[in-house]
Amino acid sequence: MDFSTQIERRGTGSLKWDKFPQLDPYWVADMDFTSPAEVVNALHERVSHGVFGYAVPHAGLNEAIVQYMQQRHEVSIDTNEIVHLGGLVPALSLAARAFGSASDSLMTCSPIYPPFLGIHNDAQMKCINVPHVEIDGVWTFDWDAMEKAVEPSTKLFLLSNPQNPLGRVFNKQEIDQLVEFCQRHDLILISDEIHCDLILDDNETPHVTAAALPDELQSRIITLLAPSKTYNIAGLGYAYAVIKDSNLRRKFMAARGHTLPEINCLAYYAAEAAYRHGEPWRQELLKVLRHNKDTLVSYVKKNMPEIIVPNIEATYLAWMDCRQLPFNKPASHFENMAGLYLSEGAFFGAPGFVRFNYGCPHARVVEGLEKMYKSL
Numbered sequence: 507m508d509f510s511t512q513i514e515r516r517g518t519g520s521l522k523w524d525k526f527p528q529l530d531p532y533w534v535a536d537m538d539f540t541s542p543a544e545v546v547n548a549l550h551e552r553v554s555h556g557v558f559g560y561a562v563p564h565a566g567l568n569e570a571i572v573q574y575m576q577q578r579h580e581v582s583i584d585t586n587e588i589v590h591l592g593g594l595v596p597a598l599s600l601a602a603r604a605f606g607s608a609s610d611s612l613m614t615c616s617p618i619y620p621p622f623l624g625i626h627n628d629a630q631m632k633c634i635n636v637p638h639v640e641i642d643g644v645w646t647f648d649w650d651a652m653e654k655a656v657e658p659s660t661k662l663f664l665l666s667n668p669q670n671p672l673g674r675v676f677n678k679q680e681i682d683q684l685v686e687f688c689q690r691h692d693l694i695l696i697s698d699e700i701h702c703d704l705i706l707d708d709n710e711t712p713h714v715t716a717a718a719l720p721d722e723l724q725s726r727i728i729t730l731l732a733p734s735k736t737y738n739i740a741g742l743g744y745a746y747a748v749i750k751d752s753n754l755r756r757k758f759m760a761a762r763g764h765t766l767p768e769i770n771c772l773a774y775y776a777a778e779a780a781y782r783h784g785e786p787w788r789q790e791l792l793k794v795l796r797h798n799k800d801t802l803v804s805y806v807k808k809n810m811p812e813i814i815v816p817n818i819e820a821t822y823l824a825w826m827d828c829r830q831l832p833f834n835k836p837a838s839h840f841e842n843m844a845g846l847y848l849s850e851g852a853f854f855g856a857p858g859f860v861r862f863n864y865g866c867p868h869a870r871v872v873e874g875l876e877k878m879y880k881s882l
Contacts, residue, residue, distance in 0.1 A: 507542075507786075507787055507790045508540070509539055509790065509791065509794040509867065510867050510868065510869070511867065512538065512866075512867050512869070512870060513538060513539075513540060515538065521534055521536075522534045522536055526847050528845070529841060529845055529846065529847035530844075530845050530846050530847065530873075530874065530877065531847045531863075532846060532847065532848055532862050532863045532864075532866075532874050533847050533848055533849045533861070533863060534849070534863070535670070535735060535740075535821075535822075535823060535863060535865075536735075536738060536740050536741070536865070537738045537822060537863075537865030537866065538865065538866040538867065538870065539738055539791070539794075539865070539866075539867075540738070541737050541738045541739055541776075541780075542737060542779070542780065542783065542784045542787035543787075544779045544780075544782075544783035544784065544787075545737060545739060545776050545779045545780050545783075545784065547779070548775045548776060548778065548779035549772055549775065549776055549779075551775075552771065552772055552775045553772070558770075558771055558772075559771070560768055560771075561768070561769065561770065561771035561774060563588075563590050563769075563774055564774060564775075564778075566778050566782075567774050567775075567777060567778040568585040568588060570777070570778045570781040570782050571583075571585075571588055571746065571777075571781065572584075572585060572588075573781070573782075574781045575717065575748070578703070579713075579715045579717065579718055580718065581715065581717045581718045581748075583717070583748055583750070587748055587749060587750050587755070588746050588747070588748060589746060589747040589748075589749055589755065589758065589759060590744075590746050590769060590774075591730075591744070591745045591746055591747060591766070591769070592743045592744065592745070592766055592767055592768075592769050592773075593732075593734075593743050593744070593745050594698055594700050594730050594732055594734075594745045595621045595625070596766055597730050597745060597747055598621060598622065598625045598664065598696065598698070598730075599625045599628040599629075600758065600761055600762060600765075600766070601625075601662060601664075601694070601696045601728060601758065602625050602626055602628055602629040602631055602662065603628055603629045603761045604757050604758045604760070604761035605661050605662055605694050605757065605758075606626075606629045606631045606661045606662060607629065607630070607631070608629075608630040608631070609659060610629075610631050610632070610659045610660070610661045611626070611631055611632035611633065611634050611657055611659050611660045611661070612626050612631055612632075612633060612634065612660065612661060612662040612663070612664060613633075613634040613635075613636065613652070613655065613656060613660055613662070613663050613664070613693070614633070614634075614635060614636075614663070614664040614665075615635070615636050615637065615638050615647060615648075615652075616635050616636075616637050616638065616854060616855030616856060617637075617638070617671055617672065617825070617851065617854035617855050617856035617859065618635075618664075618666055618669075618670070618671075618854055618855060619666055619670045619671070619698075619854070620853045620854060622664050622666065622698075623635060623854075623855055625664075631661075632659075634655050634656070634657070634660060635855055636648055636651045636652050636655050637651075637855070637856075638669075638672065639651075640816070643816065643817065644674075644816075644817070645669070645672045645674055645816060646674070646676075646680060647680065647683070647684065649683065649687070652687060653687075656687075656691050656693075660691060660693060661693065661694060662693060662694050662695075662696055663684070663687075663688050663693045663694070663695050663696065664696050664698070665684065665695060665696065665697045665698065665716075666698050667681070667697060667698070667699055667702075667713075667714075667716075668699070668701040668702060668704070668705060668713070668819065668820035668821055669820075670700075670701060670821060670823060671821075671823050671825040671849070671854055671859075671861045672816060672825050673816065673817070673818035673819055673820055673821050673823060673824070673825060674816075674819055674820070675705055675711040675712075675713055675819040675820050676714065677711070677714065678714050681714045681716070681719075685716075685719060685723055685727075688726060689723070689726070692726075693726065694726045694727075694728065694754070695716060695726055695727050695728070696728050696730065697715075697716035697727065697728065697729050697730065698730045699713070699715055699716070699729060699730060699731050700730065700731065700732050700734065700735050700745070701735055701736075701820055701821045702715065702731070702820075703733075703735075703736040703788060704735060704736055704792070704795070704820050704821050704822065705819065705820040706792060706795060706796050706799065706818065706819060706820060707796075707819070710819075711819045711820070715729060716728075716729045717729040717748045717750070721750070724750040724751050724754075725751040725753070725754060726751075726754070727749075727750070727751075727754075728747055728748075728749050728754065728758060729747065729748040729749075730745060730746075730747050731745065731746055731747075731748065732744065732745035732746065732777075733776075733777050733780040733781060733784070735821075736780070736784075736788060736791075737776075737780040737784050737787070737788070739773075739776050739777070739780065742770065742772060742773040742776050742777075743769065743770065743773055744769060744773035744774065744776070744777050794868070795822050795864070795865065797868060798822070798864040798865075798866075798868055798871045799818050799822075799824070799864060801868065801871055801872065801875075802815070802824050802862070802864050802871060802875060803815050803818070803824075805872070805875045805879075806826070806875070809875075809879045810878065810879055810882060812828075812830040812831055812882075813826050813827065813828055813830070813831070814826070814827035814830075815827070822863060822864050822865030823861050823862070823863055823864070823865075824861065824862040824863075824864055825859060825861055826859060826860050826861070826862055827858070827859055828851075828858055828859060828860055829858035829859070831882070834857070834858075835850060835852070835857075836848075836850075836851075836858065836859070836860050837849065837850035837851070837860045838850070839881065840860065840877075840878055840881055843881035844877040844878055844880065844881035845877065846874060846877055846878065846881075848860040848861060848862055849861035849862075849863075862874065
């Protein structure tokens with residue numbers, strides 16, 4: 507397992523590296539590490555077959571997901587409760603179209619992964635965005651503001667847990683309170699948990715998956731998962747939903763129509779290999795990410811104290827508060843003065859912030875931080 511060698515990615519059709527090849531990229535959420543050898547081998551084996559026709563989920567994949575849910579989340583599911591998807595963003599759009607209409611609204615809390623703030627347009631819905639609040643250095647829900655903002659026409663709540671970009675792992679009390687809020691206002695909870703295997707300390711901040719909530723609540727819960735972020739296979743375009751309630755599942759699937767593409771045959775085998783054989787690699791990855799995170803936090807605190815980094819509990823993404831800097835658009839400053847490409851906070855609903863991807867070799871983390879420092 508090599509997490510220190512920088513793999514040359516320019517010229518490979520990489521969104522991260524080739525969209526702006528003149529800049530040093532620390533933006534979009536994919537890592538600069540090769541995927542587990544078992545995943546690569548599974549892809550080679552499938553490619554050697556030589557026939558790439560239309561694909562369906564094979565038994566091995568379904569078995570791997572069922573086993574993963576039991577071992578990782580202590581949740582028992584049946585294969586018929588799995589809805590295979592070509593990605594998490596299409597799933598969010600599908601949920602809006604399945605359960606909302608032009609006269610309805612959905613709610614989410616920012617800062618948030620940008621598609622959360624745009625998928626309402628696919629169903630001609632209204633988006634109610636209630637900003638998270640920082641209390642004693644911890645970002646959480648603004649319950650009073652949510653109560654004031656929710657409307658009779660609100661149908662959905664979109665949750666990111668672990669939260670992107672804040673890096674929070676919402677605790678049991680927060681999840682229980684959110685579900686109670688959804689029950690009281692008759693909302694369907696769409697829980698995007700794509701980063702749940704990137705929690706830096708499972709003992710300190712254990713993940714509470716929505717799929718593990720009591721059965722009587724599952725009639726309003728859709729849990730979205732994927733191996734893509736964890737095992738760096740996002741480009742293969744695979745995710746899945748766990749929907750325990752048959753009526754909810756039927757409505758969700760019925761809204762697909764002819765709008766979603768076929769899932770490619772390679773993605774299924776990569777996902778199976780990741781879940782069956784990727785755990786040792788994941789544990790080594792987490793060690794690397796913890797080291798990278800500690801370096802980033804200490805460097806910023808020592809050298810750039812005007813920038814505030816909240817406690818990062820999960821993901822390989824650092825949310826940096828740059829509002830004390832004299833720039834309206836800090837990402838533009840770091841682009842123009844340091845040649846760095848960072849994610850601009852405004853796209854997440856929070857101007858004055860940037861998101862820094864530290865899912866890369868340690869030397870690159872230091873290199874990016876030093877460029878930021880010199881530009882200041």
